[in-house]
Amino acid sequence: MKIALLGCGVVGSGVKEILDASEQNVKITKILVKDKNEIREARMTTNIQEILNSDVDVIVECIGGIDIPFQYIRQALQHKKHVVSSNKKVLATHYKELVNMAKKNGVILAFEASVGGGIPWLENIRHIKRIDHISTFEGIFNGTTNYILDKMTSKGVDFQIALQEAQNLGYAESNPIDDIDGHDVKYKCCLTANVIWDTSLPLEEILFFGIRNTKKKDIIYATQKNAVLKLTGRAVKVDKRIQILVIPAFLSSQENMAHLPKNLNYGKIKSEYLGESCYIGQGAGKYPTAHAVVQDILSILEKRKLSPEISKEFSIERDYVSHFYIRSQRVSSLQNFVSDILDEETVLTKNVNLLELLPYIDKDTFIAEIRL
């Protein structure tokens, strides 16, 4: 089977290393690079058309960014090439179009590396789904923010210092908005829900909150309560609706998920026959991501049923009733919802519907669910 790599950066070079060393019947015959002076091997080119019109069977997109990968993935599918991508943003945003396009062209669209690539996460979901009915999933799907919160907890450092450390270690991008504001987890939860429930959820309707405004005092509160602050994502299917939410949460230290260290990812599934099953592994990084990409390639080679279905419609349920911790300059306006006042800017709410709190949440607010 012949493979084309689009992009040979961190992930691409990992895929190249693994496949070039592999004894499987899989060879990289084309590599797209951005610039003529990056060409070092005969199989490298700067011309996407040359790749689209070649005899490659699979096109692996590891360019990064949005518009160009989206274009290339579409073109690849139209040229009846199987596509493997780790680009969660492109996939979650254009899910319906891309999945349908793959189906129409009789090729596979695979994206194991897009969510918890080092776990493996979507692979286990597909496996369990063959037999079982999954009712809910939850987890910690962003290693960067887990690293930041873990450092803030274990070392008592400020958010900015922990973020800087994550950047120095290559965990966080120089522009970390996607990670710290919860977009990344939103994409991943959307893709996970789509795969589990054979659907295509409207990404823009998913409620999400990040950890950008986390302060030392929030961590101290967690410690006092024998809890741990984590950025969680989850979804539950209730009849024809899916309740899906990305939010920081104070988890009881009794919960296994509370003990996830470093930049790892954690995913938990509830299904009818298995009950709860949990998966922990690297969510990113050169080799874990490249491993997941190569798994997709081998599964295509083995003709496994990888392609997702979009056969069901669900509406997104935005109601979510729980207790929340809120730190804001506008706490006085929250008085109807308050059960405890921690200090002049921090309150705990009664059991309330998150939708009722939305009007009071601005860009400087820190909000977290209390699960104790």
Add this chain to the structure above:
Amino acid sequence: MKIALLGCGVVGSGVKEILDASEQNVKITKILVKDKNEIREARMTTNIQEILNSDVDVIVECIGGIDIPFQYIRQALQHKKHVVSSNKKVLATHYKELVNMAKKNGVILAFEASVGGGIPWLENIRHIKRIDHISTFEGIFNGTTNYILDKMTSKGVDFQIALQEAQNLGYAESNPIDDIDGHDVKYKCCLTANVIWDTSLPLEEILFFGIRNTKKKDIIYATQKNAVLKLTGRAVKVDKRIQILVIPAFLSSQENMAHLPKNLNYGKIKSEYLGESCYIGQGAGKYPTAHAVVQDILSILEKRKLSPEISKEFSIERDYVSHFYIRSQRVSSLQNFVSDILDEETVLTKNVNLLELLPYIDKDTFIAEIRL
């Protein structure tokens, strides 16, 4: 595809329920029962020959016991039937013969349900192995003993009371020797190692210790050290040798594995590209086990590469150097190894080779590794 069930007890009836309700192209056409008066459906029989000579493609062994299932599995393979079994004792004991017999007859021998069936464990190992090199695994592979130790820790009850509770809940057999003395974990570690490293380890050479002699004071010691006592199994590949050991261990509460609650199972793998990946789920029970059996059946239907290989030889490395906690009536004879004396019957050892301690360990000794 036509399936025969041997046995229709707890697991068998679960498999029957799942398959009878399934829309897959898989039908149970024969069911072996022990006694004529158990026959309630036309497809039930007490005659194994009738099944062996029928047109079934897969024979699912869920009888329990040793000699009869071993005979039936051999006969099934000789009749060129694929075999699915959850019988870890038979499989670990007769691994080489059965795997070779399956290969010779061109059929598949599958046993997902035999180790951490509700995780899925062996499936993830096979998946990772397609690309990656696994260097080590460890875990908690017995739900009954995890339940007992968890109860002793959380409720402060004695071993016998916790065991009785586990028996009342159906977690422990009326004869719990296999669980509490570590045999069950030994079988599972042996099978796991065999699958990971394409080998067939000599079961009888594996060192194993159980939790039968655990007392309240051992649990109190754990709590004082901010540790948790668990029955662990693990193996590491070092060149042409495999170090494999089943032993209770005091785990630091920093370790994720220390927080495994109830009767769950936990498995962790280290591999070159993925680093560490962990899997948590039910290790036993009607539906989790039946789910794993049905997964094997579907994988046979999809012609996946399920059959294990025996292509490499390893010797078992029995040397194991660590710190140990020992409670024994003969502690005085251990004086050369002691670093701390906790009381008249309990000592902590220096960093010593477990082999040197063996002569001093009798059936009343409690020994645990200290991993703090």
